[in-house]
Structure formats: C-alpha cells, structure tokens
Amino acid sequence: MIRTPLRPLARILEARQKGENPDAIERENKRIRHEQMRDASRQRAEGRLLVLGVFFFCAFTVVGARMGVMATTDPTEPRAAAPGSVISATRADIVDRNGNLLATNFETHALYAQPHHMIDPQGAVKKLMAVFPDLNEERLLRDFTGKRKFLWIKKKISPEQMQAVHDIGEPGLLFAPRDMRLYPNGSLAAHIMGGASYGREGVHAAEVIGVAGAEKYFDDYLRDPANGNKPLELSIDMTVQAASERILYGGMKLMNAKGATSVLMDVHTGEVISAVSLPSFDPNDRPHAAVTGDASDSPLFNRSVQGVYELGSVFKIFTAAQAIDLGIATADTVIDTSGPMKVGGFRIGEFHGKNYGKQTVTGIIVHSSNRGTGRLALEIGAERQQEFLKNLGFFEPTPFEIVEASGGKPLLPQRWQELSTVTVSYGHGLSSSPMHLAAGYSAIANGGHKVTPTLRKQSGPVVGPRVMSERAAADARAMLRAVVTEGTASFAEVPGYQIGGKTGTADKPGPRGGYLEDTVIATFASMFPAHDPKYVLIVTLDEPVETSGDKPRRTAGWTAVPVAAEMVRRVAPLLGLRPTVEPDSLADITLSSSN
Template sequence: MIRKPLRPLARILRARETGQDPDVIEAENRAERHAEIQDRARKRAEGRLVFMALGFVAAFGLVGFRMGALAASDPAEPRAQATGAQIISQRADITDRRGRVLATNMLTHSLYAQPNQMVDGKRAADALAKIFPDLDHERLVKDFTDPKRKFLWVKKKLSPEQMQAVHDIGEPGLLFGPREMRLYPNGRIASHILGGSAFGAEGVNSAEVIGTAGVEKAFDGWLRNPANEGAPLTLSIDLTAQSAMEEVLSSGMRRMNAKGAAGILMEIGTGEIVAMASLPDFDPNDRPRPALKGDPSDSPLFNRAVQGQYELGSTFKIFPVAQAMDLKLVNPNTHINSTTPMKIGKYSINDYHNYGPSLSVADIIVKSSNVGTVRIAQMIGVERQKAFLEKLGFFAPTTIEMVEAPTGKPIVPARWPAVTSATVSFGHGLAASPLHLAAAYATLANGGRKVTPTLVHGKKRAAGERVVSEQAASLALAMLREVVKRGTARAGNVEGYEIAGKTGTADKPRPGGGYYDNKVVANFASVFPYDDPKYVLVVTLDEPTGQLGGGESRVAGATAVPVAADVISRLAPILGLRPVGVKPLPDIEAPPKNKVKVAANQ
C-alpha cells in the first residue's frame, strides 16, 4: 500500500507562488489519512461483530436442537463403552413348520463378584450358599476373602427370584450383568433334534450363545448371522405330532420293558421329518454332561434314530425282492425253493418255521422266510446287491442337518463273501440307523425314486434318482400290505387306515463278538395310507419284551408293531388323514318342538 504524502511538493510550490499557507495542505492531507484509517477500523469491527453473531446463532441453534432431540427420545441410563471385540448375543428363533416356537431367547442376568470391593466376604459366601445350594461354600469363602482376587463368575444364569435374593444381601461386591440365554419352552419335546446351546465368548454385559448339538450346532452360523435380520429357522417337524409321538413311544417303551426306543415319521414326497424321537431323552434347558464311561448308547444324549447302528433284521428282506423284480428275475407269484436248513459252506441258514419245499415270492415276504430271501439274493449276485444297497443309502451317513449325522455311518462288512451276501439279505451283518431304514422305505413308497431325509421345511429339491422301477416298487408295496393283513405284522392293522409294513427282529451283538441269546432290537417299518402313500413310520425298540400267546416274546410282531399301531392311531388324525370304512356315529337330532311336552305347574 502506497501512502499519500502529507506535503506533496507540487502543491506546496504552487501554494507558495499564489501566497497560500502550505501548512493548510498538510492539515487537509493529515485529516484525510485519519478518516481512511477510521473507516478501515470500523469495517474490521463490523466484520468481527457479524462473525460473533453468526457463531452465537449457530451455537444456540445446536444446543436447542440437541435439547429437542433428548426431549423426544426415550430415557436410558448411560453405559460405559465396552472394550475389546463386540460380542454378538442375538440368536434367531427356531420354529416348527406351523411357526410355533421351539427355541428362543430370554433376557436374564449373570452374577459375578469383585472380592476387592466386598465389605464382608464371608457373610456374602454364607448367604450365597443358602440361595444356591449347588455352590461350593468353602471355595466361595476362600475366593471372597482373597485380597488379590479382583473378579470371578458366581452364576451364569439367574432367575428373577434368585436375583432379588442376591440383591437383598446388600453386598456391593456382588454385581449383575444382563445377557440373553437360550430357552426351550417345550422342555424335553424334540430335545435330540434341537440339541442344545451354551455360552461362548462372555463379557460382563453380554454373552455369545453357541449351539452344542443337533440343529442348534448344525445351523449355528446361520442362527447367529445378523444378515438374516432375525428371521427364524423353520424346521419340518410338527410340534403336535412330535409331542404325540414321544408320549405314545414312551408309553410303549415302558409297556414292552425296553431300555430305549426310536421313532421316525417322514413325508414320502418331500423327505421332511414330521416327528423324530429318541428315548430316553433330556431337557435341553438343562443339558446333561456327556458320559465318559460305559456304553455311549446308554446316555440320554445318544440319538438312537440318527446315531444308532443296528442290524435291522427282516425289514431288509423287501430290498432284494424289489431288486429281483426290477431285474425281471422274479414276480410275486414265482416259487422259490424254501427247503430248510440251507447250507452255505460251513454255515446253516434256517427259518423260524418250516414252510415246506417252496414259497411264492409274495409269501417269502409275508411269512418272512430267511431261506427264500437268500435264494433271491443269490439270483441277484453280490456286486448287484451291493450296488443296490449303496443306491438306497446304506453305505454312507445320512445327510440330515444334524451334527450327529456323520457318527451314524452304517457298519458295512469289509469283505462280502457268499455268506455275507446271504445274511445281509435278511438284515444281519450290516448295521444302519432307523433313519436309513425310513429313507429306504420312503424310496420304495415314492415309486422307486430316492428320498433324502431333511429337517428343513419348504426346501425345494430336485427329484431323486431312480433306484428301482415304479412297477417293482408298487409290487413291493403290495407285498408289505399283505404282511400287515395276514403276516407277521397283523397287530399293525389300524381300523380306518390301511398300513403296509415289515417287521424285523435282530439279535444284539456282544461287544466281544457273537450275539446275546435274550437281547434283540425290534423294528417295524411301515407306510400309510397304502392306497396313497404319504408317510413312512419306523419304530425301533431296544431290548423289548412283549406278551404273545400268554408268554413272553421279543419278536417285533409282539413288541414294535403294537407300539407303531398306537403311534399311527394317535398321529393319523393330527396329520389330517380321515379314516376309511369307519361308520360315523349317528347324529343326535333334537326332537320336534310340537312333540315336546311341557309339564304344568303344580
């Protein structure tokens, strides 16, 4: 900036020439300079005032907006910022096919202690031992009186009553942390399917719920995925049918003095499991610890329907017969040599009764002839027999959505000589689960197309591969119907519902080799209704003893079949199946009004 001189030389010389006072010029310039300085100072002051005014307006506007937002929001206690990784505690619900809750979450509290903040650790330990008798009183006293101890968990889950009782102790070193816990509102119902859950990563204010078994573990990632936005996992089971299955199966197990039982109800068209039970069972809200000693199958955690590996006995006989009919080797009226005993090398194969020199293929199934079945298996040949059973799924674990499924891999003979082919044809020498058996029978009832079991409802699936021709499957199903009408499963006739099925009784193997003389596994695999197959039901009893002809009997016809008949009687109405050929009760009509006599007042 160039400042204007106060005494410009040109004006000064001109003023002297004209006789003017040069000091006047200086005074004018000085006054002009002062005026400019004042103008600049005034403008700076005005700018500062405007800036300050805008700042005050913005500040008061922000304060007013925040006050309005707080006034419109719900009140909440301030919480300290948690350190470390965030714990995802939300877990999706599990429902049955009708949307009824099988597993959900419930807000509860945990109890933890800070001994260094306690006023009287011994008094607190004494009081807690009275509220929670399962706690170790001596251990509590030691922990609560340890000056170096800063933190310890006391109880991971508290009921409201327990929380109030702890609060009444009045000890500042006993603190509560909110968290979600997994709740199974139906208790023991579907316990083996659901499995159970436990706490994973834990913090004071939250805990991660993780699956430990069953579908809870199989779908653990899906149930914990926030991207699903809380959508429930819908299972294929029907809660009403599941409850009825477990109730009737439990009653039948006690009636037959069995040590265990399993039941599977499966939709033939979709492979969806409508009900699946294993007894004894447990409460997933209080899941017991796994057994470390003894036979794993003795534990209530053992799922007999999926993990059980049993020789399934005569229920297998329909498979070589169906395969032989598919290969055009026989038809239902073909007569087969049934002379007993039958020798294969040094081994003898006998029938329960002597059925004479020959039996038709249909009667081999109806009368459950071991010899006749072996003859048909010999016609098929070892390699074709193995390939057929593998197609039916008896060489691999089922793909059902449970973590226990791989442990139910069938026990298949490493070698397959002629005697193995013979015994496998009537259900001995190859051990598989009841679920394998249910899937195989569903395949026959499905017109020969393979059925894969599933626990997920509404899952779209491609049609299964063809295992046997539709004609052979239909003929096999007709033979199974005859077994119930006039064969070993006559006790399975349920009035109003046409049942087709096959019994199977297999001796239990000893752990050290050989078989028990008085212990069996009894099975009944059935299809209903016969004229329009919709469901497969498999009932398995472990070491049953029933009544037949006034004495004890362990055969499936006297043990598993009556129990299965009770299950079908109970489940068929629940499934919406109307009985056929049962006369309805007559309607009770009100008498006509003109025939009603009214007593006169006396």
C-alpha cells in the same frame, strides 16, 4: 540466505563515472527482489496446494475402499472396543413347519464377584448359600478371601434369585446381562434341538452358540445378524412330535425296553415330520456327556441317527424289490425255501426252525423266510446288491441336518462274499440307523425315487433319482400290505388307515463278538395309507420284552408293531389324513307287501 544489497558500491561508483543517476540502480534491484519473493511465495503456495490435494485424494480413496468392502462382505457381529466385552447379535428363533416356537432367546443375568470390593466376604458366602444351595461353600469362601479379583458364580439366574442377591447389599456382587437360549416346550424334540451354551463371555454380554443338534448344525445361520428377524423353519410338526413322544414312551415302558426311537417321514419330500429318541433330556438343562459306560445308555444318544443296528427282516423287502426290478422274479415267482441251505460253510435257518416249503416271493415276505430271501440274493449277486443298497443310501451317513447324523455311518461287511450277500438280504451283517431305513422305505412308497432325509421345510415334492422301477415299487408295497393282513404284523391293522409294513427282530451283538441271548432290536417299518403312501413310520425298540402271556415275547410283531399302530392311530388325523370308511354288509331285509 545471502541478501544482495540494493545499492552495491561498485555499481554506484561506475554509475557516477558515467554520469548516471544511482537511485535507478536501487529501484531496479528492488523490482528484481520483489519478483523473486513473489515467485518463491507462488511456488510455496503451489506446493502446499499439491500436498493438500494428495491428502484429500488419499483420504477419499481410503473411505471409498472401506465403503466398498463393507458393501460386498457379509454382516458380522459388532464387537465392543473394551477388552473382555463381547456384544453378540440376537440369535434367530427356531420354529416348526406351522410356525410354532421351538427355540428362542430370553433375557436374563449372570452373577459374578469382585472379592477385592467386598465388605464382608464371610457374610456374603452364607447369604449366597441360602439363595444357591448347590454352591460349594468352602470353595466360595476360599475364592472370596483369596487373591482373586474376579470370578463367575452363576451363569444364569432367575429374576427372583437376582433380587435375593441384590438384597444382600454386597458391593462386590455384580450382575452381567445375558441372552439365554430358551426351549419353551421343555424336552419336546430335544434331540432335534440339541441345545446351546455360551461362547466368549464378558461382563457386558456373551455370545450364544449351538452345542448339538440343529442348534449346532445351523449355528452360522442362527448367529447371522441378517437372520435375526427370520426364524429357522424346520420340517418338524410340534403336535405330531408331542403325540409321537408320548406314545413311544408309553410303548417303551409297556414293552420293558431300555430305549426306543421312531422316525416319521414324508415319502415325497424327505421331510422328517417327527423324530423321537428315548430316553430323552431337557435342552434347557442339558446334561453332561457320559465318559464311561455304553454311549447308547446316555440320554444324549440320538438313536434315530446315531443308533447303528442290524435291523433284521425289515431288509427283506429290498431284496424282493431288487429281484423284481432286475427281472429275476415277479411277486408270484415260486421259490423253494426248504432246507438245508449252506453258504460259505454256514447253515442258513429259519426263525424257530420253521420250514415254509415252496413259497411265492410275496409268501417269502409274508412269512419272513430267511432261506427264500437268501436264494433271491444269490441270484442277484453281491455286486448288484451292493450297488442297489448304495443307491438307497445305506453306505454313507444320512445328510440329515443335525451334527449327530454324520456319526451314524453304516457298518458294512469287511469282505462282501456269498455269505454276506445272503445275511445282508435279511438284515444281518449290515448295520444302519432307523433314519437310513426310513429313507429306503420311502423310495418304495413313492414309486422308486431316492429320498434324502431333511430337517428343512420343503415347498413341494422333491423327486430324487430313480433307484427301482415303478412296477417293482408297487409290487413291494403290495407285499408289505400282505404282511399286515396275512403275516407277522397283524397287530398293525388300524381301522380306516391301511398300513403296509415289515417286522424285523435282530439279535444284539455282544461286546466281545457273537450275539447276546434273549436280547434283540425289534423294528417295524411301515407306510400309510398303503394304497397311496404319504408317510413312512419306523419304530424301533431296544431290548423289548412283552410279558402279558405265559412266556416272554420279544419279536417285533408283539412289541414294535402295537406301538407303531397306536402311533398311526393318533398322528394320522393330526397329519390331515381322513380315515377310509368301509361300508358294512347290509342287514337282512325282508320285503313285504301290504294291501
């Protein structure tokens, strides 16, 4: 910085020559210097104020933008800043349609070890084995005496086990707080619930995630902190589910079946009131998936949606309903069911080689005639048959809200020719799940509207697109009632509850093609009350054998039908359906006069 002298010599000399006072020069220079210093200070202050203003503007802009982002985005689970620590929001409960608890959270602890902090690793191993006999002693000792600094011992322990470990007094044994998923009803509705496990874990917390069933399908909803106090409400009725499971289990054992499933559906809403698959499991202790053998032998296999089977004669009612809907026939149209009948070089026969002769369409359904149904299907044609079944939902997996349902895609004929048209008409050549069948029968029961199966409780009737005329649906219901009163499902008659339904017995396909001998899938598809159906019930038994008679009997009329009848007898009152009391004939009364 160059400083200008207040009394410059040149100006002093010049002023003295002119006779001026030199002090005036110093005063003038001081004034100029002070003004320059003042201007510099003002500019410096203004600059500082400008910088400070810009800083505050940026700060408020950042805070405002962050507040806007937080206000417009969905809430997420808070995460701890410490590495390895995860804090998860409470998982929402699951309840049935009446508010009964199906799944909730339970506070517990996990057990972990820090071997480098242990005083007596060998002694700790022996004492831990007394508390947890299922642990591997050799591996535990190797981990405790090796170089590991951290290992999990048990992911879930009871309060009693926690106290026992605490009494060991080993500083290297520590506890981690946990929220575990609890199913207070045990195995009830196990395939619907599915189960839960742990995702990311830390010593302070762990997130609970769904691994199957509704727990996985609705995982985002259940994990959302905003839904912590709003339980997921399902369409399942816990009391009906419990009764269905008990009856189906008894029926499966009585009929010597290897597995069984049932679906109870509201025909006006598509709500699944109960869905049972046996054998079952306890979601509190979910078993590991089998890696070898037949998947259907695993208790994790959900037969109601994953079990894709040829269901047999239960499909015949769809052929009859479509023929009536198209005007090809009426319930009283006579069809010649006599043989022989060949399609595509293959002979179409009847059960046990029977010949039903000329039958009405109702008679074809009552007697379960393959040839009669096949001849109706040929009149309908392959293209219209495919369109009808597609509209009913038999070409795609059901949108039922459990993850396993997406894997239950129907198996269709590769080339839908005349032979496929005939065989599909009586339930062979097309494989579908019992859930598909329940939705198809619900369309007949509700007057002809498509039904979409759902696990969510509905507030009222859901009217789907029309798939058949009301007249066709009414005639089909009358035929199904006749099957019970006159045909193969006579054991389905339950006093006070009129039932309509159709039996189906299909040979099981072999692993290398063809069909297995004396190995069947027996199904009874029913609706009740028959005069004004409210519910559809599907009961399917895998490889049943009824042995009370001289010869073993495997058909649905002897196996699936009695189980379904007992189920209706037990669950109808639970559903609020009052039995219809039919008055008996009056006893003979003799009038006499007394005088």
